[in-house]
Amino acid sequence: MRNDLISSALAVVVFTLLLGLAYPLVVTGLAQVAFPNEAGGSQLTRSASSAARGERAGEVVGSRLIGQDFRGRPRYFQSRPSATRHRADATFFNNLGPNSRALKDRFDANVARYVRREGVPASRVPADAVQFSASxxxxxISEDNAAIQARRVARVRGADLPRVRALVAEHTDGRGLGVLGEPGVNVLELNLALDQAGSR
Amino acid sequence: MSASGWIEIAIYVAVLTALTPVIGGYLAGVFEGRVAFLGAVERPLYRLLRVDPQGGQSWRAYARTVLVFSALCFVVLYAILRTQTIHPFNPQEMSSGTWDVSFNTAASFVTNTNWQFYGGETTMTYFSQMAGLAVQNFVSAGVGIAVLIAVIRGFAARSGSSLGVFWVDFTRAILYVLLPISIVGALFLVSQGVIQNLSAYASFSTLAGGEQTLALGPVASQEIIKVLGTNGGGFFNVNAAMPFENPSGVTNFFLMLMILLIPAGLTATFGRMVGSRRQGWTLYVAMLLMFSVAVAVVYVAEANGSPAQQLAGIEGGNLEGKETRFGIGSSALFSAITTVASSGAVNAAFDSLTGIGGLVPMASLSTGEVIFGGVGSGLYGMLLFVLLAVFLGGLMVGRTPEFLGKKIEQREIKLVAIGTLAVPFLVLACTAFVIGTPINAPSVYNPGPQGFSETFYAYLSQANNNGSAFAGFTGYSQPNGTNEGASGISWADGLGGVAMLLGRFGPLLVALAVAGSLAGKRVSPAGPGTMRTDTGTFVTLLVAAIGLVALLTFVPAFLLGPVVQGLSDQLF
Structure with a gap:
């Protein structure tokens, strides 16, 4: 018993130093050298051309991996609805169950809003456009969702629809290795690209 | 459902099956001492720990070391969580956790459960994440593997009663297996977009003119061991749904593979160490069969959609609480993997699964986490069921049950009965107790059957050391979103913590006791009347035994929660 206690105490110290400090700090160092952009959160900056309205070029505007809120701004593609209003420093799930009346009511409201905004019949509303994401x-957003929104974005911006569609295609992340997961259109990158194209 | 979803599932099974003998063979080499390229590190380490690597421990001595070490780990982790204000690596100036949530969290990580009543990015310092939680991710996994190896030695022993030396098995599990894979895997994850830094959170104005703050931190180094060690505690509150933990279909596949890599490989290790690779494959096939059913059911159910969505006229399956980049297929696969293994990492919101979709994780947990299960703990749990199946088979043919040439007698069967029934009893007792009293109300989020499911799942998950959650169920109230001014729901934290500790160390002790009892038995050669345990028939018997215990115990509870919801369009 006493021997076990001594060995255990020593082991806690040794393995905490090794696994709790040396390991994560070495990995951090290597990551910062080899993949500084990814390790820091794949942050996007405003380019000179899109930083028109009094914003500084080079300023951080977000991360390509973290969605943002574009509600009330019809010149932008809209992200999926979010339980957290796109907070990235206090994430949580929505947690309403599959037979929840509150969930059904929210779905109804989201469908009505999408129909109003995009002018498509309710039967064509994509599932991802009205259901909360997990994170x-x-x-x-799904490719369907982006294709529907492209019309409205082009109209509001007075831009060429084919040009907008081309940008959508350019900012679509395909399935991993062609088969893993689902394809999706990166909303923030797409909207940044639209701003950039518009101010040229 | 899409073809690519089924293709991904098929690829997953193929890759896992191909890797099983590779990793399993390597592990056997490590624990039989044939792989020893780190001897120069090991020898001084054993001297420092005052351990004789050549010695041997009886099952009692082995168990005592495990318990003393785990108890000390628990105390240290609790102390770390309670002293966050003096930590280095605390750019967000987090305050300390409350006593009850810290108790729950310490129990959670020492038992390889990684249940989260705390919110990672809102309550934990980087020091707590690295030196507290991540260390226990390694240690609890290492303990699980070590205990399994000791149990296998008991099954394989030709003479004597030694099960090996805990410190040697534990050290080798860390140095030869968990740490090297973690270093390489963490760097791979960073290359794919998982973050790894020690910076303060970054605030900026968004493209649309709003404000956003990015929580940052040393995520990749923790993410990899979280899956490799079947731990599952997320750096972030939403776990592997968070893009900074799991940014793409590729990382998602990699994380899923890492979850089952060691639990699957250990079946091959078992086969090699007991001298019958076929026996190892038999266990693998039984596990794979049950796993495949789980995946298929949850995928079909989620693709069908929820009643709320069907009544709202939304086509396209249940994407509520799922990420676009994973879709329904990769979310369903991840959910099945994480609950057959005792991982508990999630990339989708379990509370938002359909009724039948949510039944699958519950059913997987209710087998006692033996379908692959936790690293080490899954297979030693499975071996108890193997003995049960052998016993049932023996009753049917009227012969003394034998496994690997050793007679299974009264003492072993008593232990097996305790080992397979204690945790289900614990789950049902805890659930019934809190459901029948008002103490549960503050923890529950959803009304109706979903509220029951949340409660039942909470104790099912904690007692089986899984750690996934119907996350509406809470044990922590955070009015400011941080530890500041927060209060724990002491009943939920305390009872959950006790359930995790009993659920971990109960079966662990039983498995070691069985191994100790088998170690000294003579091996009799197989005769013409010996029931074979490496055939398709035995796979059927084994799956039936597991199903029987799980069903008889849990069907009433299933009916009250997920089945009601799965069969009904009723809204609550």
């Missing part, structure tokens, strides 16, 4: 900061 609350899903950076993607």
């Amino acid at each position: 609350g900061v899903d950076p993607h």
Whole structure:
């Protein structure tokens, strides 16, 4: 018993130093050298051309992996609805169950809003456009959803629809290795690209 | 459902099956001492720990070391969580956790459960994440593997009663297996977009003119061991749904593979160490069968959609609480993997699964986490069921049950009965107790059957050391969103913590006791009347035994929660 206690105490110290400090700090160092952009959160900055309205070029505007809120701004593609209003520093799930009346009411409201905004019949509303993502900061929308929104974005911006569609295609992340997961359109990158294209 | 979803599932099974003998063979080499390239590190380490690597421990001595070490780990982790204000690596100036949530969290990580009543990015310092939680991710996994190896030695022993030396098995599990894979895996994850830094959170104005703050931190180094050690506690509150933990279909596949890599590989290790690779494959096939059913059911159910969504006229399956980049297929696969293994990492919101979709994780947990299960703990749990199946088979043919040439007698069967029934009893007792009293109300979020499911799942998950959750169930109230001014729901924290400790160390002790009892038995050669345990028939018997215990125990509870919801369009 006494021997076990001594060995255990020594082991806690040794393995905490090794696994709790040396390991994560070495990995951090290597990551910062080899993949500084990814290790820091894949942050995007405003380019000179899109920083028109009094904003500084080079300023951080977000992360390509973290979705943002574009509600009330029809010139932008809209992210998926979020339980957290796209908070990236206090994430949580929505947690309403599959037979929840509150969930059904929210779905109804979201469908009505989408129909109003995009002018499509309710039967064509994509599932991802009206259901909360898991993280609350899903950076993607489905290709269907983007195709529908492209018309409205082009109209509001007075832009060419084919040009907008081309940008959508350019900012679509395909399935991993062609088969893993689902494809998705990166909303923040797409909207940044739209701003950039518009101010040229 | 999409073809690519089924293809991904098929690829997953193929890759896992191909890797099983590779990793299993390596592990056997490590624990039989044939792989020893780190001897120069090991020898001084054993001297420092005052351990004789050549010695041997009886099952009692082995168990005592495990218990003393785990108790000390618990105390240290609790102390870390309670002293956050003096930590280095605390750019967000987090305050300390309350006593009850810290108790729950310490129990959670020492038992390889990683249940989260705390919110990672809102309550934990980087020091707590690295030196507290991540260390226990390694240690609890290492303990699980070590205990399994000792149990296997008991099954394989030709003479004597030694099960090995805990410190040697534990050290080798860390140095040869968990740490090297973690270093390489963490760097791979960073290359794919998982973050790894020690910076303060970054605030900026968004493209639309709002405000956003990115929580940052040393995520990749923790993410990899969280899956490799079947731990599952997320750096972030939403776990592997958070893009900074799991940014793409590729990382998602990699994380899923890492969850089952060691639990699957250990079946091959078992086969090699007991001298019958076929026996190892038999266990693998039984596990894979049950796993495949789980995946298929949850995928079909989620693709069908929820009643709320069907009544709202939304086509396209249940994407509520799922990420676009994973879709329904990769979310369903992840959910099945994380609950057959005792991982508990999630990439989708379990509370938002459909009724039948949510039944699958519950059913997987209710087998006692033996379908692959936790690293080490899954297979030693499975071996108890193997003995049960052998016993049932023996009753049917009227012969003394034998496994690997050793007679299974009264003492072993008593232990097996305790080992397979204690945790289900614990789950049902805890659930019934809190459901029948007002103490549960503050923890529950959803009304109706879903509220029951949340409660039942909470104790099912904690007692089986899984750690996934119907996350509406809470044990922590955070009015400011941080530890500041927060209060724990002491009943939920305390009872959950006790359930985790009993659920971990109960079966662990039983498995070691069985191994100790088998170690000294003579091996009799197989005769013509010996019931074979490496055939398709035995797979059927084994799956039936597991199903029987789980069903007889849990069907009433299933009916009250997920089945009601799965069969009904009724809204609550």
